[in-house]
Amino acid sequence: MLKAFTAARIALGKTGVSVPLKEALALRQAHAQARDAVFSQLDLSQLRKQLQSLQLPVCELHSLATDRHVYLQRPDLGRRLSRDARAMLTEHNGEGCDVCICIADGLSSLAVQLHAVPLLELLVPALQPAGYTLAPVCVIAQGRVAIADEVGALLKARLTVILIGERPGLTAADSLGAYLTFNPLPGLTDEARNCISNIRPEGLSYVRAASKILHLISEAFRLRLTGVQLKDLEVGSGLG
Numbered sequence: 001m002l003k004a005f006t007a008a009r010i011a012l013g014k015t016g017v018s019v020p021l022k023e024a025l026a027l028r029q030a031h032a033q034a035r036d037a038v039f040s041q042l043d044l045s046q047l048r049k050q051l052q053s054l055q056l057p058v059c060e061l062h063s064l065a066t067d068r069h070v071y072l073q074r075p076d077l078g079r080r081l082s083r084d085a086r087a088m089l090t091e092h093n094g095e096g097c098d099v100c101i102c103i104a105d106g107l108s109s110l111a112v113q114l115h116a117v118p119l120l121e122l123l124v125p126a127l128q129p130a131g132y133t134l135a136p137v138c139v140i141a142q143g144r145v146a147i148a149d150e151v152g153a154l155l156k157a158r159l160t161v162i163l164i165g166e167r168p169g170l171t172a173a174d175s176l177g178a179y180l181t182f183n184p185l186p187g188l189t190d191e192a193r194n195c196i197s198n199i200r201p202e203g204l205s206y207v208r209a210a211s212k213i214l215h216l217i218s219e220a221f222r223l224r225l226t227g228v229q230l231k232d233l234e235v236g237s238g239l240g
Helices: 021-039 044-054 068-073 083-092 109-127 147-154 206-223
Strands: 058-062 097-104 137-141 157-165 176-182 193-199
Touching (some): 044 137, 058 083, 083 147, 097 147, 109 157, 109 193, 109 206, 137 147, 147 157, 147 176, 193 206
Parallel strands (some): 097 137
Antiparallel strands (some): 157 176
């Protein structure tokens, strides 16, 4: 039966001309979970503790969106760093790096809280032996995908990877996305990025996602680009 292969709402049955009460209540619950995911706040103290396992410095930043309501109403403000965040990264004044990993709450802080660190615990140990230099992990509150372009430019990173909570649906409120951008600069559009979506135990596993990210990073440095011209041709897993 198809229901065994998808979480989509199919073959719900019926009671008279309506769906069964159980299914109607499940839909309401899923809608409430999606709303909660959008409006919930990232627990920075918990995330800070989780990130200690990576043994990398962490920078906590904020976008120009001052709160959640502004963030939802003004997507443009979520794409730019606050003045304090820009000053912090400018003062870093490093010599540049190969890869800058960013984490942003996006539209589901739940996804970030649950899945970002388990994914990075597989990805970071694979990046370092491969010879890639890493910037501090940048945690960005009220951030959207394109904010990683500004972060990467200020830190002189050759490539950015941003892990961000995806827009919740009625079958998944905790879906994590990863976006890769080579030569990040403010003003880039989505055609310059590669996206790996639906990272969660019920979707794309941490192992498969980390392997795909590692493969795309390798290809991005080989071809010196990301986006529509970079295809995911990975065969098998590059981890373990």
